[in-house]
Amino acid sequence: MLLLSYLRESRQQAIEGLRKRNLKDAEGMVSEVIRLDDERKETQTQLDKIKADINTRSREIGELMKSKQNDQANPLREEVAGWKTEVKTLEDKLALLESDLRISLYKIPNVPAASVPAGKSAEDNIVAYQHGAIPVLPEGSLPHWELIKKYDIIDFDLGVKISGAGFPVYKGKGAKLQRALINFFLDEAAKAGYAEVMPPIVVNEASGYGTGQLPDKEGQMYFIPQDGLYLIPTAEVPITNLYRDVILTEAELPVKNVGYTPCFRREAGSWGAHVRGLNRLHQFDKVEIVQITRPEDSYRVLDEMCAHVQSLLEKLELPYRKLLLCGGDMGFNSAQTFDMEVFSAAQQRWLEVSSVSNFETYQANRLKLRYKSGEGKTQLLHTLNGSALALPRIVAALLENNQSAAGIRIPPVLVPYTGFDKI
Protein backbone atom coordinates (compact mmCIF):
# COMPACT_ATOMS: atom_id res chain seq x y z
CA MET A 1 0.00 0.00 0.00
CA LEU A 2 1.37 3.36 -0.99
CA LEU A 3 1.71 6.11 1.57
CA LEU A 4 -0.94 8.80 1.43
CA SER A 5 1.64 11.37 2.40
CA TYR A 6 3.74 10.34 -0.60
CA LEU A 7 0.78 10.55 -2.96
CA ARG A 8 -0.03 14.00 -1.68
CA GLU A 9 3.49 15.39 -1.67
CA SER A 10 4.70 13.78 -4.88
CA ARG A 11 1.48 13.30 -6.73
CA GLN A 12 2.84 14.03 -10.21
CA GLN A 13 5.89 11.87 -9.65
CA ALA A 14 3.68 9.00 -8.51
CA ILE A 15 1.44 9.28 -11.54
CA GLU A 16 4.41 9.41 -13.92
CA GLY A 17 5.86 6.34 -12.25
CA LEU A 18 2.63 4.40 -12.36
CA ARG A 19 2.28 5.11 -16.07
CA LYS A 20 5.33 2.91 -16.63
CA ARG A 21 3.17 0.01 -15.52
CA ASN A 22 0.88 0.60 -18.42
CA LEU A 23 -2.06 1.23 -16.08
CA LYS A 24 -5.28 2.35 -17.62
CA ASP A 25 -5.91 5.36 -15.41
CA ALA A 26 -3.09 6.11 -13.01
CA GLU A 27 -4.10 9.72 -12.63
CA GLY A 28 -7.72 8.87 -11.91
CA MET A 29 -6.75 6.32 -9.28
CA VAL A 30 -4.50 8.74 -7.46
CA SER A 31 -7.02 11.57 -7.65
CA GLU A 32 -9.74 9.33 -6.29
CA VAL A 33 -7.61 8.37 -3.30
CA ILE A 34 -6.79 11.98 -2.50
CA ARG A 35 -10.41 13.04 -2.93
CA LEU A 36 -11.57 10.34 -0.53
CA ASP A 37 -8.89 11.29 1.95
CA ASP A 38 -9.88 14.94 1.81
CA GLU A 39 -13.45 14.00 2.51
CA ARG A 40 -12.36 11.66 5.25
CA LYS A 41 -10.39 14.39 6.99
CA GLU A 42 -13.24 16.83 6.77
CA THR A 43 -15.70 14.31 8.18
CA GLN A 44 -13.38 13.39 10.99
CA THR A 45 -12.88 17.00 11.95
CA GLN A 46 -16.65 17.49 12.16
CA LEU A 47 -17.08 14.33 14.17
CA ASP A 48 -14.23 15.12 16.56
CA LYS A 49 -15.73 18.53 17.22
CA ILE A 50 -19.08 17.08 18.27
CA LYS A 51 -17.44 14.40 20.35
CA ALA A 52 -15.37 17.03 22.10
CA ASP A 53 -18.57 18.90 22.96
CA ILE A 54 -20.16 15.72 24.27
CA ASN A 55 -17.14 15.03 26.42
CA THR A 56 -17.20 18.53 27.84
CA ARG A 57 -20.91 18.31 28.65
CA SER A 58 -20.51 14.88 30.17
CA ARG A 59 -17.89 16.20 32.52
CA GLU A 60 -20.17 19.06 33.50
CA ILE A 61 -23.01 16.63 34.12
CA GLY A 62 -20.75 14.56 36.29
CA GLU A 63 -19.84 17.58 38.38
CA LEU A 64 -23.45 18.60 38.79
CA MET A 65 -24.53 15.12 39.77
CA LYS A 66 -21.79 14.94 42.33
CA SER A 67 -23.07 18.12 43.96
CA LYS A 68 -26.63 16.77 43.78
CA GLN A 69 -27.79 19.39 41.29
CA ASN A 70 -29.73 16.93 39.18
CA ASP A 71 -32.27 19.45 38.00
CA GLN A 72 -29.50 21.49 36.42
CA ALA A 73 -27.97 18.41 34.84
CA ASN A 74 -31.11 17.26 33.09
CA PRO A 75 -31.23 19.93 30.36
CA LEU A 76 -27.61 19.14 29.54
CA ARG A 77 -28.39 15.47 29.25
CA GLU A 78 -31.12 16.23 26.77
CA GLU A 79 -28.80 18.46 24.83
CA VAL A 80 -26.22 15.68 24.51
CA ALA A 81 -28.87 13.14 23.60
CA GLY A 82 -29.89 15.42 20.73
CA TRP A 83 -26.38 15.25 19.26
CA LYS A 84 -26.36 11.52 19.04
CA THR A 85 -28.08 11.15 15.68
CA GLU A 86 -25.53 13.44 14.13
CA VAL A 87 -22.69 11.46 15.68
CA LYS A 88 -24.14 8.25 14.29
CA THR A 89 -24.53 9.76 10.82
CA LEU A 90 -20.98 11.07 10.79
CA GLU A 91 -19.56 7.84 12.17
CA ASP A 92 -21.25 5.83 9.44
CA LYS A 93 -20.04 8.24 6.83
CA LEU A 94 -16.51 8.09 8.17
CA ALA A 95 -16.48 4.30 8.26
CA LEU A 96 -17.66 4.19 4.66
CA LEU A 97 -15.06 6.70 3.55
CA GLU A 98 -12.30 4.83 5.33
CA SER A 99 -13.28 1.59 3.73
CA ASP A 100 -13.56 3.17 0.26
CA LEU A 101 -10.20 4.80 0.79
CA ARG A 102 -8.60 1.54 1.78
CA ILE A 103 -10.06 -0.28 -1.20
CA SER A 104 -8.90 2.45 -3.57
CA LEU A 105 -5.45 2.45 -2.04
CA TYR A 106 -5.17 -1.32 -2.31
CA LYS A 107 -5.88 -1.06 -6.02
CA ILE A 108 -2.83 1.08 -6.71
CA PRO A 109 0.33 -0.94 -7.31
CA ASN A 110 3.73 0.18 -6.16
CA VAL A 111 5.39 3.00 -8.04
CA PRO A 112 8.30 1.65 -10.10
CA ALA A 113 11.74 2.95 -9.26
CA ALA A 114 13.29 5.57 -11.50
CA SER A 115 15.49 3.05 -13.33
CA VAL A 116 12.58 0.78 -14.25
CA PRO A 117 11.77 1.02 -17.95
CA ALA A 118 8.21 1.53 -19.14
CA GLY A 119 6.70 -1.41 -20.94
CA LYS A 120 3.70 -3.58 -21.53
CA SER A 121 4.95 -7.11 -21.13
CA ALA A 122 7.92 -9.42 -20.89
CA GLU A 123 8.91 -8.25 -24.39
CA ASP A 124 9.98 -4.95 -22.89
CA ASN A 125 12.25 -6.33 -20.19
CA ILE A 126 15.90 -5.46 -20.43
CA VAL A 127 18.65 -8.05 -20.38
CA ALA A 128 20.97 -6.54 -17.80
CA TYR A 129 23.54 -9.32 -17.75
CA GLN A 130 24.20 -12.70 -19.29
CA HIS A 131 26.57 -15.41 -18.18
CA GLY A 132 27.70 -18.79 -19.48
CA ALA A 133 27.78 -20.36 -22.91
CA ILE A 134 24.57 -21.67 -24.41
CA PRO A 135 25.07 -25.45 -24.49
CA VAL A 136 24.79 -27.37 -27.71
CA LEU A 137 23.28 -30.75 -27.09
CA PRO A 138 24.15 -33.93 -28.96
CA GLU A 139 21.76 -35.58 -31.39
CA GLY A 140 18.90 -37.43 -29.69
CA SER A 141 18.80 -35.21 -26.63
CA LEU A 142 15.55 -35.12 -24.71
CA PRO A 143 13.48 -32.51 -22.92
CA HIS A 144 13.34 -33.02 -19.18
CA TRP A 145 9.84 -34.52 -19.22
CA GLU A 146 11.25 -37.38 -21.25
CA LEU A 147 14.43 -37.63 -19.19
CA ILE A 148 12.54 -38.02 -15.93
CA LYS A 149 10.72 -41.02 -17.40
CA LYS A 150 13.82 -42.50 -18.90
CA TYR A 151 15.63 -42.42 -15.57
CA ASP A 152 12.48 -42.87 -13.47
CA ILE A 153 13.19 -39.97 -11.13
CA ILE A 154 10.01 -37.88 -11.25
CA ASP A 155 6.54 -39.32 -11.82
CA PHE A 156 3.70 -37.06 -12.88
CA ASP A 157 1.19 -39.86 -13.38
CA LEU A 158 1.57 -41.03 -9.82
CA GLY A 159 1.07 -37.45 -8.69
CA VAL A 160 -2.15 -37.26 -10.68
CA LYS A 161 -3.33 -40.43 -9.01
CA ILE A 162 -2.86 -39.23 -5.47
CA SER A 163 -3.35 -35.47 -5.88
CA GLY A 164 -3.83 -34.11 -9.38
CA ALA A 165 -1.98 -32.54 -12.28
CA GLY A 166 0.94 -30.37 -11.26
CA PHE A 167 1.83 -32.39 -8.19
CA PRO A 168 4.81 -34.51 -9.18
CA VAL A 169 6.20 -37.40 -7.17
CA TYR A 170 9.99 -37.34 -6.85
CA LYS A 171 11.55 -40.75 -6.66
CA GLY A 172 14.97 -42.21 -5.94
CA LYS A 173 17.72 -39.97 -7.26
CA GLY A 174 15.08 -37.44 -8.19
CA ALA A 175 14.01 -37.13 -4.56
CA LYS A 176 17.63 -37.00 -3.39
CA LEU A 177 18.37 -34.28 -5.90
CA GLN A 178 15.58 -32.15 -4.43
CA ARG A 179 16.94 -32.58 -0.95
CA ALA A 180 20.46 -31.85 -2.14
CA LEU A 181 19.45 -28.61 -3.83
CA ILE A 182 17.49 -27.42 -0.82
CA ASN A 183 20.42 -28.08 1.50
CA PHE A 184 22.90 -26.54 -0.89
CA PHE A 185 20.84 -23.37 -1.19
CA LEU A 186 20.32 -23.13 2.56
CA ASP A 187 24.01 -23.61 3.25
CA GLU A 188 25.00 -20.99 0.72
CA ALA A 189 22.55 -18.52 2.24
CA ALA A 190 23.89 -19.23 5.71
CA LYS A 191 27.40 -18.51 4.43
CA ALA A 192 26.09 -15.20 3.10
CA GLY A 193 24.82 -14.29 6.56
CA TYR A 194 21.17 -15.23 6.35
CA ALA A 195 19.57 -16.67 9.48
CA GLU A 196 17.50 -19.73 8.72
CA VAL A 197 13.84 -19.94 9.66
CA MET A 198 11.33 -22.69 9.03
CA PRO A 199 7.92 -21.06 9.06
CA PRO A 200 4.42 -22.53 8.82
CA ILE A 201 3.24 -23.10 5.28
CA VAL A 202 -0.30 -22.00 5.94
CA VAL A 203 -1.04 -18.41 6.89
CA ASN A 204 -4.01 -16.40 8.08
CA GLU A 205 -5.75 -13.63 6.22
CA ALA A 206 -3.86 -10.84 7.97
CA SER A 207 -0.58 -12.27 6.68
CA GLY A 208 -1.97 -12.45 3.16
CA TYR A 209 -2.77 -8.75 3.37
CA GLY A 210 0.52 -7.93 5.03
CA THR A 211 2.65 -8.89 2.07
CA GLY A 212 0.07 -7.95 -0.53
CA GLN A 213 -1.05 -11.32 -1.89
CA LEU A 214 -4.50 -10.27 -0.71
CA PRO A 215 -6.61 -8.85 -2.11
CA ASP A 216 -4.63 -8.75 -5.35
CA LYS A 217 -4.03 -12.46 -5.88
CA GLU A 218 -6.87 -14.02 -4.00
CA GLY A 219 -7.54 -16.69 -6.62
CA GLN A 220 -3.90 -17.74 -6.83
CA MET A 221 -3.76 -19.22 -3.35
CA TYR A 222 -5.23 -22.44 -2.09
CA PHE A 223 -7.67 -21.64 0.69
CA ILE A 224 -8.88 -23.76 3.59
CA PRO A 225 -12.29 -22.28 4.38
CA GLN A 226 -12.89 -24.32 7.51
CA ASP A 227 -9.98 -22.65 9.24
CA GLY A 228 -9.64 -19.46 7.24
CA LEU A 229 -6.10 -20.34 6.22
CA TYR A 230 -4.18 -19.99 2.98
CA LEU A 231 -1.46 -22.28 1.67
CA ILE A 232 1.54 -20.08 1.03
CA PRO A 233 2.48 -19.30 -2.58
CA THR A 234 5.98 -18.40 -1.39
CA ALA A 235 7.93 -18.29 1.86
CA GLU A 236 7.97 -14.53 1.47
CA VAL A 237 4.54 -14.46 3.08
CA PRO A 238 5.25 -16.14 6.42
CA ILE A 239 8.82 -14.87 6.71
CA THR A 240 8.09 -11.22 6.00
CA ASN A 241 5.01 -11.39 8.23
CA LEU A 242 7.22 -12.47 11.09
CA TYR A 243 7.94 -8.76 11.29
CA ARG A 244 4.37 -7.50 11.07
CA ASP A 245 3.62 -4.85 13.71
CA VAL A 246 7.24 -4.78 14.77
CA ILE A 247 9.43 -1.81 15.57
CA LEU A 248 13.07 -2.79 15.18
CA THR A 249 16.06 -1.00 16.54
CA GLU A 250 18.70 0.24 14.18
CA ALA A 251 21.15 -2.30 15.61
CA GLU A 252 18.94 -5.17 14.47
CA LEU A 253 19.21 -4.08 10.83
CA PRO A 254 19.51 -5.39 8.28
CA VAL A 255 17.37 -8.42 8.99
CA LYS A 256 18.50 -11.31 6.81
CA ASN A 257 16.39 -14.45 6.78
CA VAL A 258 16.34 -17.51 4.62
CA GLY A 259 13.79 -20.27 4.62
CA TYR A 260 12.93 -23.37 2.70
CA THR A 261 9.25 -24.14 2.15
CA PRO A 262 7.07 -25.91 -0.30
CA CYS A 263 5.02 -23.39 -2.28
CA PHE A 264 1.49 -23.80 -3.56
CA ARG A 265 -0.06 -22.01 -6.50
CA ARG A 266 -3.38 -22.65 -8.11
CA GLU A 267 -2.23 -21.22 -11.43
CA ALA A 268 -5.82 -21.12 -12.57
CA GLY A 269 -6.18 -20.95 -16.31
CA SER A 270 -2.49 -20.73 -17.06
CA TRP A 271 -1.82 -24.14 -18.51
CA GLY A 272 -0.70 -24.99 -22.01
CA ALA A 273 2.01 -26.58 -24.08
CA HIS A 274 4.67 -24.16 -22.81
CA VAL A 275 4.20 -25.30 -19.23
CA ARG A 276 4.89 -28.97 -19.66
CA GLY A 277 6.76 -31.02 -17.14
CA LEU A 278 8.45 -29.06 -14.40
CA ASN A 279 7.91 -25.70 -16.05
CA ARG A 280 4.86 -24.96 -13.94
CA LEU A 281 3.56 -26.81 -10.91
CA HIS A 282 0.92 -26.47 -8.24
CA GLN A 283 3.38 -27.48 -5.57
CA PHE A 284 7.09 -26.84 -5.72
CA ASP A 285 10.05 -26.29 -3.46
CA LYS A 286 11.82 -23.02 -2.99
CA VAL A 287 14.44 -21.44 -0.81
CA GLU A 288 13.67 -17.79 -0.25
CA ILE A 289 15.88 -14.99 1.02
CA VAL A 290 14.32 -11.97 2.74
CA GLN A 291 15.95 -8.76 3.89
CA ILE A 292 14.61 -5.83 5.84
CA THR A 293 16.71 -2.71 5.57
CA ARG A 294 16.86 0.97 6.21
CA PRO A 295 15.45 2.92 3.25
CA GLU A 296 18.84 4.26 2.26
CA ASP A 297 20.32 0.75 2.05
CA SER A 298 17.68 -1.11 0.10
CA TYR A 299 18.98 -0.69 -3.44
CA ARG A 300 22.48 -1.66 -2.47
CA VAL A 301 20.96 -4.72 -0.81
CA LEU A 302 18.91 -5.50 -3.91
CA ASP A 303 22.19 -5.75 -5.83
CA GLU A 304 23.71 -7.86 -3.08
CA MET A 305 20.79 -10.27 -3.22
CA CYS A 306 21.02 -10.53 -7.00
CA ALA A 307 24.71 -11.24 -6.69
CA HIS A 308 23.94 -14.04 -4.25
CA VAL A 309 21.43 -15.63 -6.60
CA GLN A 310 23.84 -15.29 -9.51
CA SER A 311 26.59 -16.98 -7.54
CA LEU A 312 24.29 -19.97 -7.00
CA LEU A 313 23.62 -20.27 -10.70
CA GLU A 314 27.32 -20.01 -11.46
CA LYS A 315 28.16 -22.71 -8.97
CA LEU A 316 25.56 -24.92 -10.58
CA GLU A 317 27.20 -24.14 -13.93
CA LEU A 318 23.97 -23.03 -15.51
CA PRO A 319 23.93 -20.40 -18.23
CA TYR A 320 21.69 -17.57 -17.12
CA ARG A 321 20.63 -14.05 -17.81
CA LYS A 322 19.48 -11.28 -15.53
CA LEU A 323 16.50 -9.23 -16.57
CA LEU A 324 15.49 -5.83 -15.38
CA LEU A 325 11.72 -6.08 -15.49
CA CYS A 326 9.76 -3.34 -17.19
CA GLY A 327 6.88 -1.61 -15.43
CA GLY A 328 4.25 -3.74 -17.09
CA ASP A 329 5.83 -7.06 -16.14
CA MET A 330 6.60 -6.30 -12.51
CA GLY A 331 4.64 -7.69 -9.61
CA PHE A 332 1.99 -5.53 -8.02
CA ASN A 333 3.95 -4.78 -4.85
CA SER A 334 7.40 -4.31 -6.27
CA ALA A 335 9.28 -1.08 -6.93
CA GLN A 336 12.01 -2.89 -8.81
CA THR A 337 12.45 -6.50 -9.81
CA PHE A 338 15.23 -8.49 -11.40
CA ASP A 339 14.40 -11.90 -12.80
CA MET A 340 17.00 -14.61 -13.27
CA GLU A 341 16.45 -17.03 -16.11
CA VAL A 342 18.41 -20.18 -16.89
CA PHE A 343 18.75 -21.57 -20.35
CA SER A 344 17.09 -24.91 -20.78
CA ALA A 345 18.98 -26.49 -23.62
CA ALA A 346 16.53 -29.11 -24.85
CA GLN A 347 13.56 -26.78 -24.73
CA GLN A 348 15.73 -24.01 -26.20
CA ARG A 349 14.09 -21.57 -23.81
CA TRP A 350 14.92 -19.29 -20.93
CA LEU A 351 13.19 -20.31 -17.73
CA GLU A 352 12.59 -17.97 -14.82
CA VAL A 353 14.14 -19.43 -11.68
CA SER A 354 14.33 -16.40 -9.45
CA SER A 355 12.72 -13.06 -8.94
CA VAL A 356 14.45 -10.56 -6.70
CA SER A 357 12.47 -7.51 -5.66
CA ASN A 358 12.64 -4.37 -3.61
CA PHE A 359 9.25 -3.38 -2.26
CA GLU A 360 10.51 -0.22 -0.61
CA THR A 361 7.86 0.78 1.95
CA TYR A 362 4.93 -0.73 0.07
CA GLN A 363 4.75 -3.86 2.20
CA ALA A 364 6.16 -2.25 5.33
CA ASN A 365 3.31 0.24 5.30
CA ARG A 366 0.75 -2.53 5.47
CA LEU A 367 2.84 -4.57 7.86
CA LYS A 368 3.49 -1.60 10.13
CA LEU A 369 7.11 -2.63 10.01
CA ARG A 370 9.23 0.21 11.31
CA TYR A 371 12.42 1.07 13.10
CA LYS A 372 13.60 3.73 15.49
CA SER A 373 16.27 5.75 13.82
CA GLY A 374 19.17 7.41 15.59
CA GLU A 375 17.14 10.55 16.28
CA GLY A 376 14.41 8.43 17.82
CA LYS A 377 12.01 8.80 14.93
CA THR A 378 10.00 5.73 13.97
CA GLN A 379 9.90 5.22 10.25
CA LEU A 380 8.98 2.55 7.77
CA LEU A 381 11.59 0.06 6.64
CA HIS A 382 12.16 -1.41 3.21
CA THR A 383 11.46 -5.07 2.52
CA LEU A 384 13.14 -7.19 -0.15
CA ASN A 385 13.04 -10.79 -1.15
CA GLY A 386 14.28 -13.18 -3.76
CA SER A 387 14.14 -16.81 -4.72
CA ALA A 388 17.43 -18.48 -3.99
CA LEU A 389 16.26 -20.60 -5.65
CA ALA A 390 13.07 -22.20 -6.94
CA LEU A 391 13.82 -25.85 -7.64
CA PRO A 392 11.73 -27.25 -10.49
CA ARG A 393 13.12 -25.26 -13.37
CA ILE A 394 16.63 -25.58 -11.98
CA VAL A 395 16.10 -29.32 -12.07
CA ALA A 396 14.73 -29.09 -15.61
CA ALA A 397 17.79 -27.17 -16.78
CA LEU A 398 20.23 -29.39 -14.91
CA LEU A 399 18.72 -32.50 -16.45
CA GLU A 400 18.53 -31.14 -19.95
CA ASN A 401 21.85 -29.33 -20.10
CA ASN A 402 23.91 -32.11 -18.54
CA GLN A 403 22.55 -35.07 -20.43
CA SER A 404 24.66 -37.36 -22.52
CA ALA A 405 24.66 -40.96 -23.64
CA ALA A 406 26.44 -41.77 -20.38
CA GLY A 407 23.68 -40.29 -18.24
CA ILE A 408 23.10 -37.00 -16.53
CA ARG A 409 26.08 -35.33 -14.94
CA ILE A 410 25.60 -33.73 -11.52
CA PRO A 411 27.54 -30.46 -11.04
CA PRO A 412 30.49 -31.08 -8.70
CA VAL A 413 29.24 -28.58 -6.15
CA LEU A 414 26.16 -30.74 -5.57
CA VAL A 415 27.89 -34.10 -5.35
CA PRO A 416 28.61 -33.82 -1.61
CA TYR A 417 24.92 -33.24 -1.16
CA THR A 418 23.55 -35.92 -3.51
CA GLY A 419 26.11 -38.62 -2.83
CA PHE A 420 26.22 -39.45 -6.55
CA ASP A 421 27.69 -37.67 -9.55
CA LYS A 422 25.54 -39.12 -12.27
CA ILE A 423 21.97 -40.12 -12.92
Added chain:
RNA sequence: GGAGAGGUGGGUGAGUGGCUGAAACCAACAGUUUGCUAAACUGUCGUACGGGUCAAACUGUACCGGGGGUUCGAAUCCCCCCCUCUCCGCCA
Protein backbone atom coordinates in the same frame (compact mmCIF):
# COMPACT_ATOMS: atom_id res chain seq x y z
C1' G B 1 -14.03 -32.01 20.81
C1' G B 2 -15.41 -31.19 26.59
C1' A B 3 -14.51 -28.16 31.20
C1' G B 4 -12.25 -24.02 33.48
C1' A B 5 -9.15 -19.47 33.70
C1' G B 6 -7.64 -15.25 31.32
C1' G B 7 -6.68 -11.25 27.41
C1' U B 8 -4.76 -3.62 30.14
C1' G B 9 1.18 0.49 27.55
C1' G B 10 8.15 -2.75 25.58
C1' G B 11 7.50 -6.30 30.23
C1' U B 12 5.15 -7.40 35.15
C1' G B 13 0.71 -5.66 36.94
C1' A B 14 -3.23 -2.18 39.51
C1' G B 15 -7.73 -0.52 38.14
C1' U B 16 -15.70 -2.89 38.64
C1' G B 17 -19.23 3.70 35.76
C1' G B 18 -16.90 10.31 35.71
C1' C B 19 -10.95 12.79 39.25
C1' U B 20 -7.83 6.80 34.28
C1' G B 21 -4.41 7.50 28.40
C1' A B 22 -4.47 4.60 32.32
C1' A B 23 -1.17 3.73 39.37
C1' A B 24 3.23 1.20 40.74
C1' C B 25 7.46 -1.50 39.48
C1' C B 26 10.88 -3.20 35.69
C1' A B 27 13.13 -2.27 31.06
C1' A B 28 14.67 1.70 27.71
C1' C B 29 16.55 6.71 26.76
C1' A B 30 18.85 11.52 28.43
C1' G B 31 21.35 14.00 32.33
C1' U B 32 23.84 14.55 37.34
C1' U B 33 27.31 12.18 40.43
C1' U B 34 31.62 8.84 39.85
C1' G B 35 38.86 7.23 37.97
C1' C B 36 36.00 3.21 34.53
C1' U B 37 31.90 -0.07 35.18
C1' A B 38 28.13 -0.48 38.61
C1' A B 39 24.99 1.88 42.06
C1' A B 40 22.25 6.23 43.40
C1' C B 41 19.51 10.52 42.01
C1' U B 42 16.68 13.67 38.34
C1' G B 43 14.00 13.84 34.00
C1' U B 44 11.85 11.60 29.53
C1' C B 45 9.32 7.52 28.13
C1' G B 46 2.36 4.61 23.76
C1' U B 47 0.03 4.60 18.98
C1' A B 48 -3.22 6.35 15.10
C1' C B 49 -6.01 10.14 12.77
C1' G B 50 -7.17 15.47 12.77
C1' G B 51 -6.38 20.99 13.95
C1' G B 52 -2.22 24.27 14.49
C1' U B 53 3.08 25.84 13.16
C1' C B 54 8.36 27.27 8.53
C1' A B 55 9.25 23.76 12.35
C1' A B 56 7.80 23.40 17.30
C1' A B 57 4.88 24.60 21.39
C1' C B 58 -0.01 23.73 21.91
C1' U B 59 -4.62 21.24 20.98
C1' G B 60 -9.08 17.68 19.49
C1' U B 61 -10.66 12.62 18.82
C1' A B 62 -9.98 7.47 19.16
C1' C B 63 -7.54 3.19 21.13
C1' C B 64 -7.21 -1.28 27.71
C1' G B 65 -8.16 -8.80 22.27
C1' G B 66 -12.17 -7.62 17.98
C1' G B 67 -17.26 -6.09 16.95
C1' G B 68 -21.99 -4.41 18.70
C1' G B 69 -25.11 -2.44 22.79
C1' U B 70 -26.70 0.21 27.58
C1' U B 71 -25.50 5.33 29.56
C1' C B 72 -25.11 12.35 29.64
C1' G B 73 -20.44 9.49 30.43
C1' A B 74 -17.49 2.64 29.62
C1' A B 75 -10.92 -0.39 30.50
C1' U B 76 -15.01 -0.96 34.13
C1' C B 77 -22.04 -3.12 32.83
C1' C B 78 -24.60 -6.41 28.75
C1' C B 79 -24.35 -9.47 24.01
C1' C B 80 -21.56 -11.90 20.04
C1' C B 81 -16.87 -13.37 18.17
C1' C B 82 -11.50 -14.28 18.29
C1' C B 83 -7.19 -15.69 20.78
C1' U B 84 -4.02 -17.66 24.79
C1' C B 85 -3.29 -20.84 28.99
C1' U B 86 -4.59 -25.22 32.26
C1' C B 87 -7.02 -30.01 32.75
C1' C B 88 -9.56 -34.09 30.12
C1' G B 89 -10.19 -36.63 25.34
C1' C B 90 -7.82 -37.68 20.61
C1' C B 91 -3.17 -37.87 18.21
C1' A B 92 2.35 -37.41 14.64
